[in-house]
Amino acid sequence: MxxxxxxxxxxxxxxxxxxxxxxxxxxxxxxxxxxxxxxxxxxxxxxxxxxxxxxxxxxxxxxxxxxxxxxxxxxxxxxxxxxxxxxxxxxxxxxxxxxxxxxxxxxxxxxxxxxxxxxxxxxxxxxxxxxxxxxxxxxxxxxxxxxxxxxxxxxxxxxxxxxxxxxxxxxxxxxxxxxxxxxxxFSSSLHSCNRDHFVTSHAAFGHMANRYGLEQVSISGLSPEAVPGAGHMAEIADTIRELGVEYVMVEPVIGTGFAETLAREVGVELLPLHPLESLTPEQSKAGENFISLMEANLESLSLALGCNT
The missing domain is CATH 3.40.50.1980 (Nitrogenase molybdenum iron protein domain)
Incomplete structure (x- = not known):
C-alpha cells in the first residue's frame, strides 16, 4: 500500500x-x-x-x-x-x-x-x-x-x-x-511504539496525534502553502536528529520539495501520510477510499514510529 x-x-x-x-x-x-x-x-x-x-x-x-x-x-x-x-x-x-x-x-x-x-x-x-x-x-x-x-x-x-x-x-x-x-x-497499533513524534509536510494531523498520544512536527503550518523559513527548517532537522526520527511524512497532492530537502539533509527516508482533503486522480481511478487510505496512514505511522505490531 x-x-x-x-x-x-x-x-x-x-x-x-x-x-x-x-x-x-x-x-x-x-x-x-x-x-x-x-x-x-x-x-x-x-x-x-x-x-x-x-x-x-x-x-x-x-x-x-x-x-x-x-x-x-x-x-x-x-x-x-x-x-x-x-x-x-x-x-x-x-x-x-x-x-x-x-x-x-x-x-x-x-x-x-x-x-x-x-x-x-x-x-x-x-x-x-x-x-x-x-x-x-x-x-x-x-x-x-x-x-x-x-x-x-x-x-x-x-x-x-x-x-x-x-x-x-x-x-x-x-x-x-x-x-x-x-x-x-489505530489505538492498538500505536499503543506501543519506540517513538511518539512524527514529522509531516503540514500541520494537518493534530487531532489524530492528540487522540493517540502522539506529537506532530510540521514543516508548514495548517496551510501547506506557507513557506517555512531557514531557521524553522534547521530546528526540525535538529529535532529529527535528537529524537532519532527515521522518516519524513509527505502528502500525495502537495509538492514534496521542502520535505525532500529536509530528508536529504538529515539522511532519512520519505513516507506517505495522507490528509484526505482530496484524492489524487490515480487514487480515485483505483477505487481508493477514506477507509483504505486511513489504513495506509496507519501502516505509515506504525513504520515511522517503530511500533510493535
Missing amino acids: IQSIMSCLHSSTMPLAVAGIGIMAIACTGEGVPATVSPNGSTISVVTTLYPLEYFARRIGGERVTVVNLVEPGVEAHSFAPTPADIRKLDGADVILYNDPAFEPWIPRALAAISSRDRAVTRTGQGGEGKDYGLDSHVWLDPQFAVNQVRLIHSALVKEDPEGAAVYATNATVLVADLEALHSR
Whole structure:
C-alpha cells in the first residue's frame, strides 16, 4: 500500500487550484446539480466541499442521493476557489455539506450568493453541541471526530428526505461501526511504539496525534502553502536528529520539495501520510477510499514510529 501511494508523489504535476473565485450574486436555476425531491423517485442532490464529506455522504445516502464534490481529485483543497459553475452547483443542491469556514474561507460568500430556497446547509467541522475544534479543522483524521461528522450528515439527509430516514439510519450505523473499528486499529497499533513524534509536510494531523498520544512536527503550518523559513527548517532537522526520527511524512497532492530537502539533509527516508482533503486522480481511478487510505496512514505511522505490531 505504501509503495503504491509513494509512486504518485513523483507523478506529473497536478493542478493546484481551480481558476478564479467568481463569487458574485448568481441566483441561477436549471444548471449545475439538479434540485430534485425523493417522493417522485428521483434522488436528493448533495454538494460537498471536501473528499471525506463526499465519502460519508455517499455511504449514508446510498442510492437515494447524488453527490458532487467541488474539490476534484488532484486539486489542493486549501487553495481551492469556486468558479461560477461551482456556485451554480451549490445553488441547485438540496443538501450542502461543508467542513468549516476556517478551512473553506470562501463558503460564507458562496452561500450568500445562492438562492434562499429551502435546503439543508450543514457545517460538519464542529463537535457535539457545537463545540469548536479550534483552528485545526482537519477533524476527519480523528476517527472519533469523523463519527460526529457522520451523525451531522445523517441528520441533514433525514431533514431533507424524511422518507429515507430508515435507509439513512441503517447506512450511518454501518459507517459508524467502520469508523469505530478503524479507531480500534489505530489505538492498538500505536499503543506501543519506540517513538511518539512524527514529522509531516503540514500541520494537518493534530487531532489524530492528540487522540493517540502522539506529537506532530510540521514543516508548514495548517496551510501547506506557507513557506517555512531557514531557521524553522534547521530546528526540525535538529529535532529529527535528537529524537532519532527515521522518516519524513509527505502528502500525495502537495509538492514534496521542502520535505525532500529536509530528508536529504538529515539522511532519512520519505513516507506517505495522507490528509484526505482530496484524492489524487490515480487514487480515485483505483477505487481508493477514506477507509483504505486511513489504513495506509496507519501502516505509515506504525513504520515511522517503530511500533510493535
